[in-house]
Amino acid sequence: MAEWAPKRFWKNTEIGAVNGGWTVTLDGRGVKTPAKTALTVPTEALAREIAAEWQAQGDRVDPATMPFTRMANSALDKVTTQHAEVADMLAAYGDADLLCYRAGHPEELVTRQAAAWDPMLDWAAEIFGARLAPRIGVIHEPQDGAALAALSRQVHALNPFALAAFHDLVSLTGSLVLGLAVARGRLSAEDAWPLSRIDETWQEEQWGEDAEARALADYKKGEFLHAARFFQLAH
Incomplete structure (x- = not known):
């Protein structure tokens, strides 16, 4: 996913182990942060929480309902740098x-x-x-x-x-x-x-x-x- 989209385009949300941690995929496509960083988190448990937020979205993505995703984005785009x-x-x-x-x-x-x-x-x-x-x-x-x-x-x-x-x-x-x-x-x-x-x-x-x-x-x-x-x- 290149950026946060206003409309939901995916059906299945999954997690998977990658180099450096765990990631979330939407119909096989890796989620990225607003700064286009690959969303890789350190634990499976955190990846599952983020995946659940994406899976729970309706027809449109509402970042306000995705606190785990938002904080992971902040960790990658702001804190890491x-x-x-x-x-x-x-x-x-x-x-x-x-x-x-x-x-x-x-x-x-x-x-x-x-x-x-x-x-x-x-x-x-x-x-x-x-x-x-x-x-x-x-x-x-x-x-x-x-x-x-x-x-x-x-x-x-x-x-x-x-x-x-x-x-x-x-x-x-x-x-x-x-x-x-x-x-x-x-x-x-x-x-x-x-x-x-x-x-x-x-x-x-x-x-x-x-x-x-x-x-x-x-x-x-x-x-x-x-x-x-x-x-x-x-x-």
């Missing part, structure tokens, strides 16, 4: 990690943040040798350079497909530590998401829920859960 730059961008979250910026009051919120976030900072220190220090308030204070370097090595070690998913794990939570916790299986995506929403949950409890904000939060959660699933399948 600038892996170091993407890894650097995500590693930089460690210097302003959500888990490190704490409220000074009220006491209930302070306690809630500490109970949820301190164990995750302790985990990062134990597993990666990266001790990030919490601060009171939102003014940036640089973290220890050695700790940031240790976390950065973890990010740079990810393959392009894992890194494409990791981008959403980190950017949607604002936390490199939470992203790594999901990637390493320390937390499930379902358990990690509420940890990234402690401040928002607190505000809702005090002032009530805003329907528009809730809809946006639900959308972001869906994207986060999908990224975690893609990350798992990319291994």
Whole structure:
């Protein structure tokens, strides 16, 4: 397939092993990305998810219903060509990690943040040798350079497909530590998401829920859960 077509032209969708991984074919023709790169993914499981999206299309192709395909395209067309730059961008979250910026009051919120976030900072220190220090308030204070370097090595070690998913794990939570916790299986995506929403949950409890904000939060959660699933399948 040379490019994404508005109309469905194929009947059968299959997967097959190729040099470097797995691919998806439409009536025997290999799928290509928007940049015309052959769509080759690292695992059979990921190829099956992508194939299922193509097979589920109706008379017209709707990319909005194909999240696994879209993320694989991003991994091949964007992340692969600038892996170091993407890894650097995500590693930089460690210097302003959500888990490190704490409220000074009220006491209930302070306690809630500490109970949820301190164990995750302790985990990062134990597993990666990266001790990030919490601060009171939102003014940036640089973290220890050695700790940031240790976390950065973890990010740079990810393959392009894992890194494409990791981008959403980190950017949607604002936390490199939470992203790594999901990637390493320390937390499930379902358990990690509420940890990234402690401040928002607190505000809702005090002032009530805003329907528009809730809809946006639900959308972001869906994207986060999908990224975690893609990350798992990319291994």
